[in-house]
Amino acid sequence: MTAPLTAASVALDGNLAAAPDAPEAFVASRGFWGHVGHRLVRDPVAMAAGVVILVVIAIAILSPWITPMDPYKGSMLRRLKPVGDATYWLGSDELGRDMISRLMLGSRLSLFMGVTPVLIAFVLGSGIGILAGYVGGWTNTILMRTIDVFFAFPSVLLAIALSGALGAGIFNSIVSLTCVFVPQIARVAESVTTGIRRRDYIDAAKLSGASAFTIMRVQVLGNVVGPIFVYSTSLISVSMILASGLSFLGLGVRPPEPEWGLMLNTLRTAIYVNPLVAALPGVAIFLVSISFNLFSDGLRSAMEIRQ
Amino acid sequence: MLLYILKRLVTVTPVAFGVSVVCFLLVHLAPGDPLSAVLPADATQQTIDEMRSAYGFDKPLPVQYAIWLWHVLHGDLGVSIATGRPVAQEVGRAVVNSLILASVATLIGFTFGTFFGFVAGYKRNSLLDRAASALSVFGVSVPHYWLGMVLVIVFSATLGWLPPTGAGPDGSGNWRPDIEHLRYIILPTVTMAVIPMGIIARTVRALVADILGQDFVEALRAKGMSEFGVFKHVVRNAAPTALAIMGLQLGYLLGGSILIETVFAWPGTGFLLNAAIFQRDLPLLQGSILVLAMFFVALNLIVDVMQTALDPRIERA
Numbered sequence: 001m002t003a004p005l006t007a008a009s010v011a012l013d014g015n016l017a018a019a020p021d022a023p024e025a026f027v028a029s030r031g032f033w034g035h036v037g038h039r040l041v042r043d044p045v046a047m048a049a050g051v052v053i054l055v056v057i058a059i060a061i062l063s064p065w066i067t068p069m070d071p072y073k074g075s076m077l078r079r080l081k082p083v084g085d086a087t088y089w090l091g092s093d094e095l096g097r098d099m100i101s102r103l104m105l106g107s108r109l110s111l112f113m114g115v116t117p118v119l120i121a122f123v124l125g126s127g128i129g130i131l132a133g134y135v136g137g138w139t140n141t142i143l144m145r146t147i148d149v150f151f152a153f154p155s156v157l158l159a160i161a162l163s164g165a166l167g168a169g170i171f172n173s174i175v176s177l178t179c180v181f182v183p184q185i186a187r188v189a190e191s192v193t194t195g196i197r198r199r200d201y202i203d204a205a206k207l208s209g210a211s212a213f214t215i216m217r218v219q220v221l222g223n224v225v226g227p228i229f230v231y232s233t234s235l236i237s238v239s240m241i242l243a244s245g246l247s248f249l250g251l252g253v254r255p256p257e258p259e260w261g262l263m264l265n266t267l268r269t270a271i272y273v274n275p276l277v278a279a280l281p282g283v284a285i286f287l288v289s290i291s292f293n294l295f296s297d298g299l300r301s302a303m304e305i306r307q
Numbered sequence: 308m309l310l311y312i313l314k315r316l317v318t319v320t321p322v323a324f325g326v327s328v329v330c331f332l333l334v335h336l337a338p339g340d341p342l343s344a345v346l347p348a349d350a351t352q353q354t355i356d357e358m359r360s361a362y363g364f365d366k367p368l369p370v371q372y373a374i375w376l377w378h379v380l381h382g383d384l385g386v387s388i389a390t391g392r393p394v395a396q397e398v399g400r401a402v403v404n405s406l407i408l409a410s411v412a413t414l415i416g417f418t419f420g421t422f423f424g425f426v427a428g429y430k431r432n433s434l435l436d437r438a439a440s441a442l443s444v445f446g447v448s449v450p451h452y453w454l455g456m457v458l459v460i461v462f463s464a465t466l467g468w469l470p471p472t473g474a475g476p477d478g479s480g481n482w483r484p485d486i487e488h489l490r491y492i493i494l495p496t497v498t499m500a501v502i503p504m505g506i507i508a509r510t511v512r513a514l515v516a517d518i519l520g521q522d523f524v525e526a527l528r529a530k531g532m533s534e535f536g537v538f539k540h541v542v543r544n545a546a547p548t549a550l551a552i553m554g555l556q557l558g559y560l561l562g563g564s565i566l567i568e569t570v571f572a573w574p575g576t577g578f579l580l581n582a583a584i585f586q587r588d589l590p591l592l593q594g595s596i597l598v599l600a601m602f603f604v605a606l607n608l609i610v611d612v613m614q615t616a617l618d619p620r621i622e623r624a
Contacts, residue, residue, distance in 0.1 A: 149325030152604045153596075154562030161596045164584035165333045241450045245566050248452055249581065264453060268570075275460040282453025290448035297444075 046298020067101035114240030121181035129189020384594035394594035405575030416503030424511025446505020547618035554610035
């Protein structure tokens, strides 16, 4: 999937490709990440996606204080009010709880459970991949063949199998999703690292007396972190959908905690009464997931990484 | 070619072995004793011990694994705790239903995906190209279980055109290819097809754009070949990769169908897995995952071999 490329060539391509449409780039040297930021700002789609993500993060952080109503307080008389109701702006759910408040508070768990596994997997996967790629030999064989085994499971199946075996819960869901993403990130990290391990600057560092660990930490990590990071951001959307999917199946968050996937599940019975309200949590998942995808695509082209 | 297939078989064996270890360990990953779900809460220590030795849980793990593997290799996946029927039989029935769903969905996804991909690759940066890339982003970003719900809301709850759940009017759980059953398969397959459609459209677009930019296309046009003739060359060059992606997508759909099957109450492996998880039916869980994963491994192998056979540019190393 990922074309064999090296971070060094990425940096080089980034500079060259930036030149025609930004001649001033030669005057003011921004460095690699400066160029990436500069190109990203000029990408309207990626910027719009970034704004959506920031707004959702802000809502997630502030939600306990800014929800218009109590997200847990139901009312048997005011169940399944339609969207546009005078008191319930986005309607009410099957227990008469305010939808907009629940959607706002639900962003906390949905985002947390979607992003955390990728973050942990980014750290673990990079570590394993860099180690396998740099050390090579038997270490590489053992690590990468183990990873091949996990690749033999389609990711949805692996996530569900692990959480099914571990049992429902937020922690178990995060553990299972992390196990899904570590092999994927490690494989990318390994291929990028293998690409640069014979470079001159690695030899130079070796000759200067740096230890293997120092070389991995400084020379290798500095040059491979970009492509691995971009690849990891592209996994956030999958992770969001999967995390909410686990809650949708009843394997993640437990009621009465609001989480978008779980809300979608409990509202399934309401599709004949109030279809619009029942579909709302899915709109939220979709919006965040597509924003992460578009932002990741923007980042990828800003860094000139081809798929 | 035969040598190549043999070589691939040798490399795939350790992976298959690893998969079986993971599936075996799944049961032991579960918190507490694997028997705690079956035994009553007030079981005496003697009953527990008897059950442990009856199921072989008193033996060391490697021994248990060896016994389990021996049974699996003979087609015995154990007995379902919930129904008392052999797991192999239950999974076999469900796999057929899932396979029908996943194959039809892959076919729909491939047809539309290649169509959009070719149009977008030929007319790059046109309105159609934008629409095709929007469609592929939609395909990978949409929570498909929600899309299924939306389709049910529109076509079943509101318009009343199609049945919302199940595989057939009699509820027997066996799908047959007739008009009545066809109505039941439309919504789940369309929902499922969105994912491979997006991915295939994206891949084919990139492939076609790449092929059209190569020198040999220029040469074909220069010698006066008709645009249709050039098109045939493009198809022949793009086919191996596109078909490989299609094969892999079939595997992903088969393994990932649990959410869609739950939404539509489709009597396939996903539905079976769901039941196994919530009834803590561990033999059934273990068996269905093993079958699905092995199917995926086999499919990967077949795709690999077929791609090598079709594409003379790949070295049979």
